[in-house]
Amino acid sequence: MRFRDPRLARRVADRIRKLAPPYQLRFCHVCGTHEWTITHYGIRSLLPETLDVIAGPGCPVCVTPASDIDALVSLALQGVSILTFGDVIRVPGSEMSLQDAKAQGGDVRVVYGVSDAVKMARREPERDFVFFAVGFETTAPSTALEVLGRPPENLSFLVAHRLIPPAMELLLGIGDLHIDGFIAPGHVSTVIGMKPYRIFPEAYRMPTVIAGFEPLDVLFGILMLLRQIRRGEAKLENEYVRSVSWEGNIKAQRIISDAFNVSSGHWRGLGRLPSSALTLKEKFSRYDARRKYNIKDEASRDLLPGCLCHLIMIGKIKPPECPLFMKACTPQSPRGACMVSSEGTCSIWAKHAATGKHLP
Numbered sequence: 408m409r410f411r412d413p414r415l416a417r418r419v420a421d422r423i424r425k426l427a428p429p430y431q432l433r434f435c436h437v438c439g440t441h442e443w444t445i446t447h448y449g450i451r452s453l454l455p456e457t458l459d460v461i462a463g464p465g466c467p468v469c470v471t472p473a474s475d476i477d478a479l480v481s482l483a484l485q486g487v488s489i490l491t492f493g494d495v496i497r498v499p500g501s502e503m504s505l506q507d508a509k510a511q512g513g514d515v516r517v518v519y520g521v522s523d524a525v526k527m528a529r530r531e532p533e534r535d536f537v538f539f540a541v542g543f544e545t546t547a548p549s550t551a552l553e554v555l556g557r558p559p560e561n562l563s564f565l566v567a568h569r570l571i572p573p574a575m576e577l578l579l580g581i582g583d584l585h586i587d588g589f590i591a592p593g594h595v596s597t598v599i600g601m602k603p604y605r606i607f608p609e610a611y612r613m614p615t616v617i618a619g620f621e622p623l624d625v626l627f628g629i630l631m632l633l634r635q636i637r638r639g640e641a642k643l644e645n646e647y648v649r650s651v652s653w654e655g656n657i658k659a660q661r662i663i664s665d666a667f668n669v670s671s672g673h674w675r676g677l678g679r680l681p682s683s684a685l686t687l688k689e690k691f692s693r694y695d696a697r698r699k700y701n702i703k704d705e706a707s708r709d710l711l712p713g714c715l716c717h718l719i720m721i722g723k724i725k726p727p728e729c730p731l732f733m734k735a736c737t738p739q740s741p742r743g744a745c746m747v748s749s750e751g752t753c754s755i756w757a758k759h760a761a762t763g764k765h766l767p
């Protein structure tokens with residue numbers, strides 16, 4: 408495959424090593440799939456020692472606040488049927504996960520998409536269902552489409568969609584993180600386009616490159632960032648031209664804005680970020696599980712004792728720096744959300760640590 412050609416990858420890595428300055432640089436991506444590619448293909452091992460790539464909060468399941476899980480656990484134990492994606496049911500709440508609630512007799516079901524949730528609710532009109540809508544700008548259009556399509560009244564939505572650019576801004580506000588360039592996520596960018604990232608070069612003078620998910624995409628993205636730095640530039644560039652346009656997917660953006668308002672939102676372990684969440688518009692309030700079940704945004708225990716997910720999610724540490732990594736916390740017995748989801752940094756590193764393959 409063209410974007411996995413090992414000879415070309417070695418040539419790009421050579422260019423990177425030649426262009427890298429002698430001082431330390433740190434590039435940050437915000438995408439679980441980028442972390443998987445970087446870890447799986449051993450990209451960090453191809454980079455010079457002076458160049459580090461860190462992972463930001465790019466795993467949608469990992470940033471889901473414990474308060475939402477707690478609310479769903481409580482509803483499940485009261486007889487409401489909870490529908491969500493596979494990874495989510497193992498995410499810890501303050502006390503219990505949805506899997507624990509299921510073990511105690513709660514009706515918690517895994518669905519592959521929101522349309523399955525709609526079908527299920529139609530098939531069982533005597534039951535009340537809540538669909539837990541998790542994900543970034545990539546999954547929000549599917550939720551919006553179903554909300555706009557008049558789903559059955561026995562289905563409501565606990566919307567926990569989050570937006571990526573505000574999380575990137577949060578990282579820039581963390582003084583001792585010292586990010587020198589952003590690798591922006593390809594999937595999210597296919598929906599939102601390039602425009603929302605303008606703020607990073609314009610307001611923060613931060614070189615930003617949107618990159619795809621193949622190993623050569625990531626290597627080219629890193630090379631493009633280095634070129635900007637060598638020239639003293641801070642620009643927004645697009646490596647993923649085969650999928651991402653300036654405007655993005657206008658239709659998907661319109662669907663999102665028809666169904667949702669943008670509001671502040673709590674990110675697990677990171678606190679409340681302004682303009683970082685989607686909430687259902689007033690006209691769809693009958694589908695809003697927060698209203699229907701009077702769910703308050705209450706303080707909750709986002710991190711179990713010893714878990715350092717909040718530092719993992721901002722790239723401050725790498726998984727082996729957590730004392731629990733692969734000891735008290737494993738993919739089979741996760742202590743934190745970062746070890747649960749296939750897009751979580753701890754889970755990705757754990758799976759590769761298990762094979763001994765390609766870890767730096």
Ligand code: SF4
Pocket residue numbers: 713714715716719726729730731732733736737741742743744745746747753
């Ligand atoms: S290894 Fe486990 S306990 Fe440590 S930060 Fe990751 S998820 Fe939390």
